[in-house]
Amino acid sequence: MKIIKGIKISPGIAIGPIYYFERYKFPIPKTYIKSEERDNELMRLKRATSKAAGELSQLRELVLDHLDEGHARMIDAQLMALTDEEVMKEVKKVVQEERKNVMWAYFDVMTQYEKALDKTLYIYHKERYIDIRDVKKRVIHHLSAEKQYTAPDLTEPSIFVSKRISPSDIIHIHHVNAIGIITEIGGFDSHSGILARAFRIPYLSNVLEIDKIIGTEEVILDADEEKIIFNANKNVMKEYEKRARQFLISKKKSLRGQVVHESRDGLPFHIFMNAGFLSEVEAIEPSSIQGIGLFRTEYQCIESNSIPDEDDQFETYSKVIKNMNGLQVTFRTFDFGRDKFIDMLDLEMFHQDQFFDDWGGISFCLENPSLLTSQLRAFLRSSVHGPIQIMLPMVSSVDEVLKFKEILRNVQIELREEGIAFSEKIYLGAMIETKDVMQILDDLAHEVDFFSIGTNDLSLYLIGSERKSSLIKNHYHPVMFQAISKIVESAKRYQIPVNVCGEMGADPYALIGLAAIGIRAVSVSYSAVQQVAEVVGNISIREVELIADELLSADDTLEIYTMLKKFYDDNVKPGNAEVA
Amino acid sequence: MIQQSVRIVNKYGLHTRPATVFVTQASKFKSDVFVIYNGVRVNAKSILGLLILAVEPGAEITIEADGDDEKEAIEKLVALTKNKFNLE
Numbered sequence: 124m125k126i127i128k129g130i131k132i133s134p135g136i137a138i139g140p141i142y143y144f145e146r147y148k149f150p151i152p153k154t155y156i157k158s159e160e161r162d163n164e165l166m167r168l169k170r171a172t173s174k175a176a177g178e179l180s181q182l183r184e185l186v187l188d189h190l191d192e193g194h195a196r197m198i199d200a201q202l203m204a205l206t207d208e209e210v211m212k213e214v215k216k217v218v219q220e221e222r223k224n225v226m227w228a229y230f231d232v233m234t235q236y237e238k239a240l241d242k243t244l245y246i247y248h249k250e251r252y253i254d255i256r257d258v259k260k261r262v263i264h265h266l267s268a269e270k271q272y273t274a275p276d277l278t279e280p281s282i283f284v285s286k287r288i289s290p291s292d293i294i295h296i297h298h299v300n301a302i303g304i305i306t307e308i309g310g311f312d313s314h315s316g317i318l319a320r321a322f323r324i325p326y327l328s329n330v331l332e333i334d335k336i337i338g339t340e341e342v343i344l345d346a347d348e349e350k351i352i353f354n355a356n357k358n359v360m361k362e363y364e365k366r367a368r369q370f371l372i373s374k375k376k377s378l379r380g381q382v383v384h385e386s387r388d389g390l391p392f393h394i395f396m397n398a399g400f401l402s403e404v405e406a407i408e409p410s411s412i413q414g415i416g417l418f419r420t421e422y423q424c425i426e427s428n429s430i431p432d433e434d435d436q437f438e439t440y441s442k443v444i445k446n447m448n449g450l451q452v453t454f455r456t457f458d459f460g461r462d463k464f465i466d467m468l469d470l471e472m473f474h475q476d477q478f479f480d481d482w483g484g485i486s487f488c489l490e491n492p493s494l495l496t497s498q499l500r501a502f503l504r505s506s507v508h509g510p511i512q513i514m515l516p517m518v519s520s521v522d523e524v525l526k527f528k529e530i531l532r533n534v535q536i537e538l539r540e541e542g543i544a545f546s547e548k549i550y551l552g553a554m555i556e557t558k559d560v561m562q563i564l565d566d567l568a569h570e571v572d573f574f575s576i577g578t579n580d581l582s583l584y585l586i587g588s589e590r591k592s593s594l595i596k597n598h599y600h601p602v603m604f605q606a607i608s609k610i611v612e613s614a615k616r617y618q619i620p621v622n623v624c625g626e627m628g629a630d631p632y633a634l635i636g637l638a639a640i641g642i643r644a645v646s647v648s649y650s651a652v653q654q655v656a657e658v659v660g661n662i663s664i665r666e667v668e669l670i671a672d673e674l675l676s677a678d679d680t681l682e683i684y685t686m687l688k689k690f691y692d693d694n695v696k697p698g699n700a701e702v703a
Numbered sequence: 704m705i706q707q708s709v710r711i712v713n714k715y716g717l718h719t720r721p722a723t724v725f726v727t728q729a730s731k732f733k734s735d736v737f738v739i740y741n742g743v744r745v746n747a748k749s750i751l752g753l754l755i756l757a758v759e760p761g762a763e764i765t766i767e768a769d770g771d772d773e774k775e776a777i778e779k780l781v782a783l784t785k786n787k788f789n790l791e
Contacts, residue, residue: 200719200750203726209749236751243757255751 124359127332127351129305132316135325135374136367137303137344138360142281143337144292151230151263155222164218164225171265172205178261178429179205185491197254204258210236226266233259277301282344284336288315290422294400297322303344305351307333321403321648323374327351343367382411382656386638388663393644394655395453397624399423401439404446407649414451416646417514417575417624418443420498421457430457430494436501444509451510453552453575453646454502456488456495458516484517484557489526499534506546514552514575519559524551524570554624555610556580564610568617575646576610578603578625598627599684601677604636608675611641622646631658631695632687638664639671661695704769706739707777710761713787717758721788726750728783734770736780747780 156164179202187195204210210232217228237255277283277300285292287308293315296304301324309315309328319326325346336342336351343352343363352359385391395416398404400423404415423439424430431439444452488495502513515527528551538545553560553567556577560567568574582597585606597603607623614621621642627633628645631654637645638659647655670690677683711717717725729736729747736747738756745752747766758764764784768776783789 196720196723200723203723203750207749207751209746209752236755239755240751243755 124352124354124356125335127330127335129327129330129349129351130311131326131346131349132309132311132328133304133319133324133326134347135303135323136347136363136370137282137325138341138363138367139302140279140281140341141284141336141339142277142301144283144285151227152224153227154224156218156224158222161219161222165215167266168211168214168225168229168262171262174265175258175261176202176205181429201254201258204255205262226263229262229266230259233262282342284333286333290315290318293318293322293324297324303327303346305330305333305336305344307331317648318399320650321399323650325370382652383660384413384656386659386662386664388665390664391643392638392659392664393622394652394659395622395624395644395646396649396652397646398443398649401442401446403649404443409447409450412450412649412652414453415443415447416453416622416644418452418454419458420454421459424457424459433497433501436498437504440501440505440511441508444505444511447509449509451512453512453514455514455516455554456485456498458484459487484519485515485523485527486517486519489523489530492530495527495530496534499531500538503534503538503545503549504543506549507544510548511546512550512552512573514554516554516577517557517580518553518555518567519557521563521566521570524553524567527551528570556584558584561606561609564613565616568613568619571619573619574610574614574621576607576621576623576625578607578623578627581606581625582627598630598633599636599680599687601675601680601683603627604640604674604677604683607637607642608640608671615641620644629655631655632684632691634658635662635667635687635690635695636674636683638662639667639674641668641671658691658695662690663694666694704767705773705777706765706767707781708763708765709781709784710763711758711784712761713791714760716760716762717753717756717764719754720790722750722753724788724790725753725780725783728780729776732768732770732772732776732779734768734773734776736769736776737767739765739767 179198183195183198183202210229213232214225214228217223217231218225221228223231233255237259240255277296280300280302282303282305283292283296283301284305286306288304288306293304297318304319304324304326306326306328307330309326311328316326316328325344327344327346327349330336330351336353339353341353343355343360345352345363345366352363355363382394384393393413395414396407396412397417397419398415399419399421420436420440423436440452440454488498499513502511505511513531515524518524531551535545550572552573552575553571554575554577555561555564557580578598582600582603585602586597586600611621622644623637623642624646628637628642629647629651634645634655635658645655667690670686673686674683677686713721726748737744738747738753738758739745740756740758740762743756744767745756747753756764766777766780766784768774768780770776
């Protein structure tokens, strides 16, 4: 029996064979075509390259707007390679003379160029060279009958092992038999991490000895205890088989009936869900929660590797709203942080480009009005299916909100002129998650209908990402509670609702602290709903408010952690729970 | 068919960015255009073809054009190369 260690990204247990995935190794069907199929094959290639060119042109526009001509020209090279005369000639020849299917032919030709280019690297080392693999990948993707091209289908339930995993990989493999994930690189707060937890796939990262796992028949992935076991003896295996079964049962369990929405002393407390995919929303029982507090619209872009058009968006949003049966859905406008955008670009050469750092949030959308307009049209058109709210990410000035409102007004006028129905009652909210916005809370409260506190980013901006101890998270930092209290006070003055959406709201101890300083609504991932409801139903808000002063005057993270844990142990811990 | 030799005077040779400019320009002509370097002859309208030549800074290439507008093509492309592909 051998054990290797990793870091937990998503909890759970899985037992199964390994599926080792190396990026850029495509499954290419090695089939020959009949002579009458030749023209059709070449047409397929034409369609595939023009689709890929469409994607890249869209990217080029964005890059040109935000960076410079130089970066845009790197995409020009990819675009040129897509329609390269010589490549087309050679592929045509291979298809016509050797009768290879077009995907195979294209793959062969491009691989030859790729190899030849690799040899020239010594000369071009001062300049990034063309990302020919990206070109190849995009075309193969469009040639492939399957929708996804990043990761292949797993033919049997397997543990996915790779150097790293992209969000689109996870989206794909969770549909096709992935029961666990092991990677060498990957962080807890990464998008892949958020997705693995959303899909409840056990995931260990920072596993340094991946080589040792490859080739083993069966491994036990114990993400809970951060270890991978192979060649397990009978007893250990037996125990784990039991735990893996329990995990599967708990994973399948959807919440039945409504979870509590008031505290033990009868004060209302709302629990909303965070989501990013239609499939997530379809999998739940909507009546168990009070609505969607955050729908991350940019996930649709990661899924399709491009920005969906108005109609595609409209379709998705409408389905999400209909699925919620009249409960409120809060859509956040596209939030392209650096990581998300780069995942979408999926261009290797941009991965380390610091130029992308200041992208993201509502400012990105305001700078790309056509993108924002089509999204707003999709929101408004879908609003006939149920109540929706619109939320702006990373707001840092009142001016941004005013500009947004103007665009919204124009979209409304446009739709009226076109005779398209939409709801007139759509509330507008601002996410409070940057340092700048903390200085203008009152002015902002005057302009929006609600606040939503994004604790993940807020803690990054206020405290930094450094963790003092692995046990005590950033959100126990005194600065966080002081800031949130300030936000709550401001919202109260202007009588607008405020909620917390982020990891902090899902942490049972931190949740008690939030309740103490006046938070009455949180939006969390669905898997955390039950736990949040348990805490809410077992605490008396009147009692918990008594610790607010102590909480806000504390000047030490550990002090806060200890205080909140004690309150939890005294009130919520099983054994004390019966009071409810 | 005409040919003319020209020296690469830009800093890093005929790498991605200059090659992109070169292909764009070459594609504007009806004539077939080729670049010959180290005994290898490639289609000057093919970005990948140009890149695998790996033309180093200071090297001499031969531009060849064949067609109705061959004269103009050679003139424009030689000027472009001498002018460091309008990039520096």
